[in-house]
Structure formats: structure tokens, C-alpha cells
Amino acid sequence: MWWLAVAMLEPVADEAPEDLVRHIVRTTGIPPAVAARVVSDVMGYFVETAEEYVLRRHGELQAQGVPNARIWPRLRDELDVRPVAAPPLSERQLRRIVYG
Template sequence: MGEAARVVEDVLAYHAEPVEAYVRRRHAHLRTYGAKNEEIFARIAAELAERVVAPPRLTERQLRRIVYG
């Protein structure tokens, strides 16, 4: 039962992650594997749209501002 509770907590934490934290984390992860910004921001925008509770659509410029300030 402890393992099931831990899995549920992990899933809830994943979906509770703020959009800004998700964008920064995914950008860093994808850059680590050599992806270019153009494809990274397109991929992140698509991933955000598929989230259970999707945020408003963010433009590439908005995504860049989240990452680079």
C-alpha cells in the first residue's frame, strides 16, 4: 500500500508543478540532449496543450521569457 500512495503522490506532484517550473525543467532537459531552441519551444508548447489542466496557450516569445527572463 505504501508504494501505491507514493505513486499517487508523484502523479499529483507532477500535475501540480507550476507552468514556469515545467517550462524551465523541460527546456534544460531537452538542451542536455542537443535539441535546438526552435524545436524545444514548439515541443514544450505542444506538451503544455496536452496537460490534464492545460494553461492558456503560450507563444514562443512567452516561453523564451520564462526560460531566459
């Protein structure tokens, strides 16, 4: 069900701050529509909850053939450096997010 977590990351273009979009256009030279999409994607990244992140990353890592024994410590390490701090999660809590 990791694909549901990915689908939940909807763009938030309606909420993209116009001053930020203008800044991106001015500093990069990319078209306004592309800048708005970039801002929307970045904002979507930052609103992803720890649970959504764990579900998405677990699915990505499993698809790459990484065994769960290596996934759990990796997810804990990744959550430690997320831009929006996630609460500390044990391996058991990570497993419960994925498997219920």
C-alpha cells in the same frame, strides 16, 4: 536553473487521499507505502505550473542536445495536452520563462 524546477516537485504524501491509495493497493497488489508514493508522485505532476514545466522540459531537452528552434514549438505542443490546461504561450513568453 532547470534543476530548481525539478527540486520544487516535492512529494505530497501527507495529502494523498487514503481511498485512492487503498484503490491502488487493491487493484495492483503493490504495497501500501509504494502506492502512497505513486499517488504522491502523480499529484506532484499535476500541481506543476506551466512555468515549472517549461523550465524543467527546456532543461531536459537542452541536455539531450535539442536546439531551441525545435524546443519552443515542442513545448507549445506539449502544453496543449497537459492534464491541467496551461494558458496559450507564445515562443517569446516561453523564452522569457527560461531566460527571464
